[in-house]
Amino acid sequence: MAGTISPTDKVFLPESPHYEQLRKAFINANVPAKYPREIHRPVCVHDVIDAVNRAKELGIPIGVRSGGHLFTCMSLWQDGLLIDTSNLNRQVEYDEKTQTITYGPAVRVCEISEKLEKLGRFFPHGHAPSVAMGGFSLAGGQGFFMRGWGATVDQWVTELEVVVPDGSLIRANANENSDVFWAARGSGQGFFGVVTKFCARTIPARKFYQRQRTFAIGPNGKLFNEVLTLAIEQNEKTPKYGTEVAVCTFFPEKFNPTIEGDEISDPSSLMMSITAAAYVDSIAEAETLLSAFDYVPDGLAKVVVGPAPVILKSWKEVFQEQDMLVPYGNGEIWHIDSILNDPSIPLPEVR
Numbered sequence: 001m002a003g004t005i006s007p008t009d010k011v012f013l014p015e016s017p018h019y020e021q022l023r024k025a026f027i028n029a030n031v032p033a034k035y036p037r038e039i040h041r042p043v044c045v046h047d048v049i050d051a052v053n054r055a056k057e058l059g060i061p062i063g064v065r066s067g068g069h070l071f072t073c074m075s076l077w078q079d080g081l082l083i084d085t086s087n088l089n090r091q092v093e094y095d096e097k098t099q100t101i102t103y104g105p106a107v108r109v110c111e112i113s114e115k116l117e118k119l120g121r122f123f124p125h126g127h128a129p130s131v132a133m134g135g136f137s138l139a140g141g142q143g144f145f146m147r148g149w150g151a152t153v154d155q156w157v158t159e160l161e162v163v164v165p166d167g168s169l170i171r172a173n174a175n176e177n178s179d180v181f182w183a184a185r186g187s188g189q190g191f192f193g194v195v196t197k198f199c200a201r202t203i204p205a206r207k208f209y210q211r212q213r214t215f216a217i218g219p220n221g222k223l224f225n226e227v228l229t230l231a232i233e234q235n236e237k238t239p240k241y242g243t244e245v246a247v248c249t250f251f252p253e254k255f256n257p258t259i260e261g262d263e264i265s266d267p268s269s270l271m272m273s274i275t276a277a278a279y280v281d282s283i284a285e286a287e288t289l290l291s292a293f294d295y296v297p298d299g300l301a302k303v304v305v306g307p308a309p310v311i312l313k314s315w316k317e318v319f320q321e322q323d324m325l326v327p328y329g330n331g332e333i334w335h336i337d338s339i340l341n342d343p344s345i346p347l348p349e350v351r
């Protein structure tokens, strides 16, 4: 049974009406056949503590899910207990005095971005709007402009509120429980506690400028190496702070809503784009910072598709592009082979 689940419903057993809907609440429609014994949806820290104690009482492992964007659905444990943090501290608070924000683990990138925009502040959240801050922050957080401003969890997150395995609630920062603070940052799916809140510093908001140059690299992606080399070389010539560069290959017809299915009618239409962004106060600054991307070598000039001016983008536009690159909600299936998601895979098969 699909539909809205009341926040007052907090514990779901396999026979509960919404159990299957909750079990499958991942971005990947390829959800493994693993069935937790109980699914808990806490609305406060006390519910999280109850869930941790319940798992201890049953002697079963705990999985934690915030946004369900880890393609491998690692929070699902057969006969385990799944803690779904969707309704836990689902807001962003700002402390004007310290210029820090506090957010719950299931707050989405688009929610934090919207709040920051209203506040006139910035903090390097992830690129895709639907990713939750819980998994993003713990996994390191390759946030916007990371090449100069560092990984979000390393350089920006200042404190965590965590329920640790013995069921107690602690604060972890550079001075208090600093070992847990150290262990959490970059642990990703391997963290041993349940994070109930994150605290992070912010800086004044600026403007997002972007320039994108697209190359027709088909057939068979013949010019892939040349475009990648150009991206890497010009990236090295670009100042590190407040900039970022991304490379992407795509078939234009995948963005044509009238064409359905996975088959590509013209494989020679493969494109590759270099997207460079700058977070500054004016277009003049952005043009200077991104000027290395004016250059196109002779060998690629003939396959350039259109001009690549520096343009101002709203976060909404940036997120729309991200959603086009990784669509979701239509039964998309992702498959990842790794010894992390299946330790029984023979090593030679992990390529």
Ligand SMILES: Cc1cc2nc3c(=O)[nH]c(=O)nc-3n(C[C@H](O)[C@H](O)[C@H](O)COP(=O)(O)OP(=O)(O)OC[C@H]3O[C@@H](n4cnc5c(N)ncnc54)[C@H](O)[C@@H]3O)c2cc1C
Pocket: 027, 064, 065, 066, 067, 068, 069, 070, 071, 073, 074, 075, 085, 105, 126, 127, 128, 130, 131, 132, 133, 134, 135, 136, 137, 138, 139, 140, 141, 142, 143, 188, 189, 190, 191, 193, 194, 195, 196, 326
């Ligand atoms: C479309 C898309 C775009 C992405 N873009 C970026 C990007 O720009 N930068 C980047 O760094 N990453 C990016 N990622 C990767 C993403 O950050 C990770 O997959 C992250 O783990 C997703 O977090 P989640 O909470 O949505 O996922 P979940 O599947 O809910 O969580 C992933 C794992 O994190 C742990 N976890 C989650 N919440 C908690 C918690 N509260 N307490 C303890 N452990 C917890 C669990 O072990 C869980 O299995 C992207 C992923 C996708 C699908």
